[in-house]
Amino acid sequence: xxxxxxxxxxxxxxxxxxxxxxxxxxxxxxxxxxxxxxxxxxxxxxxxxxxxxxxxxxxxxxxxxxxxxxxxxxxxxxxxxxxxxxxxxxxxxxxxxxxxxxxxxxxxxxxxxxxxxxxxxxxxxxxxxxxxxxxxxxxxxxxxxxxxxxxxxxxxxxxxxxxxxxxxxxxxxxxxxxxxxxxxxxxxxxxxxxxxxxxxxxxxxxxxxxxxxxxxxxxxxxxxxxxxxxxxxxxxxxxxxxxxxxxxxxxxxxxxxxxxxxxxxxxxxxxxxxxxxxxxxxxxxxxxxxxxxxxxxxxxxxxxxxxxxxxxxxxxxxxxxxxxxxxxxxxxxxxxxxxxxxxxxxxxxxxxxxxxxxxx
Numbered sequence: 001x002x003x004x005x006x007x008x009x010x011x012x013x014x015x016x017x018x019x020x021x022x023x024x025x026x027x028x029x030x031x032x033x034x035x036x037x038x039x040x041x042x043x044x045x046x047x048x049x050x051x052x053x054x055x056x057x058x059x060x061x062x063x064x065x066x067x068x069x070x071x072x073x074x075x076x077x078x079x080x081x082x083x084x085x086x087x088x089x090x091x092x093x094x095x096x097x098x099x100x101x102x103x104x105x106x107x108x109x110x111x112x113x114x115x116x117x118x119x120x121x122x123x124x125x126x127x128x129x130x131x132x133x134x135x136x137x138x139x140x141x142x143x144x145x146x147x148x149x150x151x152x153x154x155x156x157x158x159x160x161x162x163x164x165x166x167x168x169x170x171x172x173x174x175x176x177x178x179x180x181x182x183x184x185x186x187x188x189x190x191x192x193x194x195x196x197x198x199x200x201x202x203x204x205x206x207x208x209x210x211x212x213x214x215x216x217x218x219x220x221x222x223x224x225x226x227x228x229x230x231x232x233x234x235x236x237x238x239x240x241x242x243x244x245x246x247x248x249x250x251x252x253x254x255x256x257x258x259x260x261x262x263x264x265x266x267x268x269x270x271x272x273x274x275x276x277x278x279x280x281x282x283x284x285x286x287x288x289x290x291x292x293x294x295x296x297x298x299x300x301x302x303x304x305x306x307x308x309x310x311x312x313x314x315x316x317x318x319x320x321x322x323x324x325x326x327x328x329x330x331x332x333x334x335x336x337x338x339x340x341x342x343x344x345x346x347x348x349x350x351x352x353x354x355x356x357x358x359x360x
Contacts, residue, residue: 113175114156225310
């Protein structure tokens with residue numbers, strides 16, 4: 001017994017020593033990542049260069065070395081899946097404004113539900129980081145022409161379906177996201193609501209870059225937005241409609257008086273995420289088609305309304321947070337006044353104690 005106990009004790013002591021060594025290394029690694037993040041895009045590029053050989057293998061989430069490299073890149077970039085997009089995001093608007101003033105660039109500010117550096121951010125933001133931002137054309141434009149910033153509107157609702165046999169299905173539900181183009185003072189220049197195709201996203205960003213370069217007066221900005229709204233009045237071109245809705249006939253929806261917002265109506269404002277978040281009542285269709293549908297909806301209805309707000313000189317367009325609050329309330333139908341995002345309507349009876357609502 002004594003002979004077998006000694007080796008066992010030795011193994012335990014060695015394990016404790018190894019654990020202590022790992023614990024000692026981790027703070028050093030975390031401090032290095034924090035230092036790289038503080039260096040801005042240059043710090044991210046250094047880490048990407050160091051990790052190039054590991055990343056060259058492509059996504060290997062079960063490979064510990066690849067996972068460590070990817071997690072480190074995410075931490076410095078402040079974005080989940082940054083190994084693919086390789087772009088750096090500010091999370092402090094004041095720091096972004098300083099960088100914009102220093103580099104003479106406008107700010108591209110993403111507002112989303114949840115956080116861009118976590119897996120379960122809102123569905124549109126997941127499409128951004130996995131399909132839109134890694135597109136070489138989009139990526140080059142974002143990295144070279146803008147200072148990038150993101151902020152969270154509110155936590156994203158997460159729904160878990162428990163099948164009762166050990167299987168669960170987890171999804172986010174409702175919510176939307178928007179890209180704002182701001183000048184170095186943080187004043188809005190334009191806003192792109194929801195998900196766009198890569199080509200249309202590039203077109204809209206280039207349009208915003210042109211007006212931002214003018215450093216427009218309020219009158220000039222109103223004029224620019226009025227002209228943009230006028231171009232959208234006739235609706236999308238036939239080829240664009242055919243791509244998105246063929247063989248269906250698309251009828252451009254006009255804003256009408258609507259009942260109080262609810263989650264179903266809010267979900268209809270973003271076709272792509274609806275396909276993911278509502279699999280029980282809608283069949284999945286080709287992702288490219290749904291993006292084309294989103295593009296038409298977002299550009300010819302929601303973006304046009306934003307143009308009209310700017311063109312009218314609405315006070316809300318002069319301040320980032322005020323404009324954002326209006327977008328979420330009137331366009332996305334998820335106002336801050338509703339903490340339940342339309343998922344707990346007062347007139348619905350769920351036959352559950354307390355309406356099935358719990359608050360911590």
